[in-house]
Amino acid sequence: MPQEFLSGVLDHREFLRVKVELGRCDVCNTKKAVYRSHEAQTSLCEGCYARLVRGETRGRG
Numbered sequence: 001m002p003q004e005f006l007s008g009v010l011d012h013r014e015f016l017r018v019k020v021e022l023g024r025c026d027v028c029n030t031k032k033a034v035y036r037s038h039e040a041q042t043s044l045c046e047g048c049y050a051r052l053v054r055g056e057t058r059g060r061g
């Protein structure tokens with residue numbers, strides 16, 4: 001449920017870029033996570049973070 005996951009629940013300002021190994025992105029579960037929110041206990045990849053920043057909470061169809 002990635003869309004719901006990003007739908008206003010997460011604030012990109014809570015995410016910090018980190019250099020430690022985070023594993024897979026929690027949203028797409030495909031790419032390598034590079035942003036981490038301690039608050040949300042969530043890791044995001046570049047792409048999902050960018051979408052969050054742009055407020056694209058609803059993807060395609």
Ligand SMILES: [Zn+2]
Nearest residue numbers: 025028045048
């Ligand atoms: Zn992702």
